[in-house]
Amino acid sequence: MPHDLHARVATTDDLPWIHELRHRVYARELGQHAPDPSGRLRDAVDGHNVYLVVTQDHDSQAGPDRAGFVSVTPPSAGRYALDKYLTREELPVLDEDGVHEVRLLTVEPHHRSTLAAPLLMYAALRWIAARGGRRVVAMGRTDLLPMYLATGLRTVGRTVRAGAQSFEVLTADVAELARTAAGRHRATVDRLRARTDWRLDIPFDSHPATRAGADPTACEHGGASFTAIGTDFTALHRRHRIVAADVLDAWFPPAPAVRAALTEDPAWTARTSPPAGAEGLLAEIAAARGLPRDTLAVGAGSSDLIFRALGRWLTPTSRVLLTDPCYGEYAHVTEKVIGCRVDRFPLRREDGWRIDPDRLSATVAAGRYDLVVLVNPNNPAGRHAPAAELRTVLADAPPQTRWWIDEAYIGYVGLTESLAHLAATDPRVVVCQSLSKMYALSGLRAAYLVAEPDTAARLRHWTPPWPVGLPAQQAAVAALRDPAYYTERWLRTHALRRALAADLAAVDRSVVVEESVANFLTVTLPPDGPGAARLVAECRRRDVFLRDLSPLSPRYEGRTVRIAVRDTEENARIVAAYGTALRTLVPAPSAVPVTPAPAPAPTAAPAPTAEPVSAAAPAPVAVAVG
Structure with missing residues (x-):
């Protein structure tokens, strides 16, 4: 099947058409704006939008027709079109992290019965998801509400009226929208894939696992x-x-003694069951780190410990604080696997991605968090919070809040910066250390957790026998014996x-x-x-x-x-x-993709935009917005 649809980011050459089509639809057709003498509509938020455009081939030699466009306002803009109509107190979702506003889904009249609208919806979803977006907000025409709900969007109980139109404020979790597109609307997505020349700088499919089966x-x-x-x-x-x-x-490579342990008798190592409780490995960790053995638990890599411990400690009613950015496993386990309420503690590029200890202390002071996760040094931000600063934060933290400190890369700043000894005595603090990355054992999977004895004992109680294979136990012991x-x-x-x-x-x-x-x-x-x-x-x-x-x-x-x-x-x-x-x-x-420069305010007062796609349009696959 030929790729007769083309999805791409707008260029400067598209902007006159975008502004003219907005005027035709929202001033002339829907009556939301008074007609403008220029025949074009723009507003102040334009300077922060990203426009996505769909074009479609036709029989003439003039090139593909512009079929429609959609606008996405990222959180980096600092404001949304919805801010013109509702306060943040009325719409607190706008203060959440990773919120993207989708608006101005606009299709030329002669393309409204084609796949242009679903493709624009899907492109907006993929653009947002690929940039770490966590939530979509939009305004949808009240008379088209069933269509919006079919995409996975939900109302928030706020209605806005502009000109002749009434709008519902809508929102949805980006991951849930992606699941809806891959499930309920899979057939439509497959049709789009078959017919689309995808020119966006992101993959068409939503997850590498999807492409790999x-x-x-x-x-x-x-x-x-x-x-x-x-x-x-x-x-x-x-x-x-x-x-x-x-x-x-x-x-x-691993240390010479590690390689020797793995190659001395690989047939015996492969067929032999390891010590069931990894007793020798626990003893070696205790000796190498100067920790009591009863404060330790081992696992097949840090992910094993993350799933096992957090799965026991947290429930869907738990509230968790993660830094943003943060190692992705923590958001996955807490949000997607367990279903906790997760807040983000933003790290800022302008601050060098460092953790501000005073701001962190203020954030946790009320005691509303069941768990705070710190990856230190941070992956992927790459910064290290000094142990002395974190000790001060922890000393002042509420007694009911547990802290999980992931020290997978602590060796690069020095093992003296570890908080493992604090974790061995403070029931609120747990330290997780992987042996995979620091000791060149990623293929073998070994890690340990440090907690006060009662906490460690409870976790060992829920640990199956043989949690770490024999090759990994042998390699980890040999590695810990060669610190030089x-x-x-x-x-x-x-x-x-x-x-x-x-x-x-x-x-x-x-x-x-x-x-x-x-x-x-x-x-x-x-x-x-x-x-x-x-x-x-x-x-x-x-x-x-x-x-x-x-x-x-x-x-x-x-x-x-x-x-x-x-x-x-x-x-x-x-x-x-x-x-x-x-x-x-x-x-x-x-051909440079553009974010349009701010334009003069329209002569008419700005009003929310609407979804002009006709009722004959194909079923939406992701988001439909006004």
Whole structure:
């Protein structure tokens, strides 16, 4: 089937048509605005919108017709069109984190019975989801309310009237809208996929797992590089041409003693059941960290401990505070698996992504949180909160609030910065430390948790026998016995990271390169250039895999990529692929995606926009807005 529909971001050439179509529909057709002598409608929010456009081929040689457009206002705009009609007290959803406003879904009359409207709805949903959006708000015409509800949108009990039209304020969780599109409206999405030339800088499908045939409800991680190698393990030779900088696995091999333990008698290791309670591993952790053994519990990686512990401690009535950005597993487990109410503690780019201890203390002071999660050093932000500052915050925190401190990368700032000894005595504090990333054991999966003895004992009670396999137990014990090797590797990682950052910065000075304190860095592309997803896709064509951070947080605005530190040779390949990708993606001036500049206010007072799609339009697949 030919791709006769085209979805893309608007260009400067589209703006006159957008403003003229708005006037035809909202002033002439629907009577929301008084006609403007210019024949065009604009408003102050235009300066912060992103317009998505659908065009459709026809039989003439004049090129595709512009069929319609939709507008998305991201949270970085600082205001929404709804702010003109309702206060934040009347509509508190606007103060939530990651809220995107969808408005101005507008289709040319002769395209209203085509797939243009569903494609615009789906494109808006994908654009928001790919940038870490968590909630959609919109205004929909009251007479079309059943159509909006069919998409998964829900009313909030607020009605706005403008001109001849009445509107309902609508909202929905982005993840729930995506599930509705993939489920109830799957047939329509499949039709759109078959007919659409998708020119947005994000994948058409909502989740890598969906494209790979795996579980779309799973947490999205890095690791697309392994898909390129082959998850059936039949072509492992491909690993030699892949640069896996999308996951934070160690660039260095395990210590010599670890390799020796794994190769001495692999047949015996494979067929032999390990110590059921990982007693030797627990003893080695206690000795290496100077901790009482009864304060420890082990697991097959930190994710095992996260699921096991939080699944026991939290319920759907629990309230949780996460930093934003934060390692994605925590939002997945608390929001999607358990169903907790989750609030975000925003980290700010302008503050260097650091945790402000005074602001954090004020946020938790009322005692309304059952759990606060801190990843320290933070992944993906890359900053470390000094132990002394966190000890002060914890000392003043309410007694009923439990704190989960994830120290997966603590070795890069020094093990003396760990709060493990505090966790061993304070019943409110738990520390989780992975042995996977720091000790080059990601393929074996080993981690431990530190808590006061009663808490640790209860978690061990809910731990099945043989929680860590024999190869992992042997490797972890050997690794903990060779601190000198790993300390040298961690120091070398800092040098490699600094060199990689300098080389990347030299490629394009308009790109912001930010080093972390650990084994990765981030690059943030300028707002007027290609997005993170396009950069990642272009580098993959050269077998270099990077991580688009957009789904993790709306604070990245679809422009930030995380790059894991590799060895000298692979870092050079990263720089070369990155430079080639940027040169390939620099668009011609007429094709640069734009956020329109602010325009003069219309002569008529602004009014909410409406959904002009006719009743004969195909069933919506995602969002329909006014």
